[in-house]
Amino acid sequence: MVRRALRSRSIKRRQKKMPGGKTKVQYKKKKVSYHKCGNCGAKLNRKRLDILMIKKVSKTKKRAERPYPELCSNCMRQKFKRMIR
Ligand SMILES: [Zn+2]
Numbered sequence: 001m002v003r004r005a006l007r008s009r010s011i012k013r014r015q016k017k018m019p020g021g022k023t024k025v026q027y028k029k030k031k032v033s034y035h036k037c038g039n040c041g042a043k044l045n046r047k048r049l050d051i052l053m054i055k056k057v058s059k060t061k062k063r064a065e066r067p068y069p070e071l072c073s074n075c076m077r078q079k080f081k082r083m084i085r
Pocket residue numbers: 037038039040041042071072073074075
């Protein structure tokens with residue numbers, strides 16, 4: 001039996017013939033999704049990190065260093081304009 005994390009059916013797998021003649025199952029890595037803007041849903045310029053990498057990567061690489069890092073730059077600008085008016 002394979003390890004627990006690979007038993008999910010959402011992980012894509014493929015039968016592959018090995019040089020010795022046996023067939024073996026190969027597991028594909030899941031695609032990593034992008035962070036999305038909380039307002040319009042546009043892609044932000046960074047991908048999601050897995051749990052192990054969150055500790056290793058510096059804080060500045062996890063989010064934008066400006067107000068409202070969860071929004072894209074256009075939505076942030078519009079929000080500021082609305083606040084000023
Ligand atoms: Zn947006």
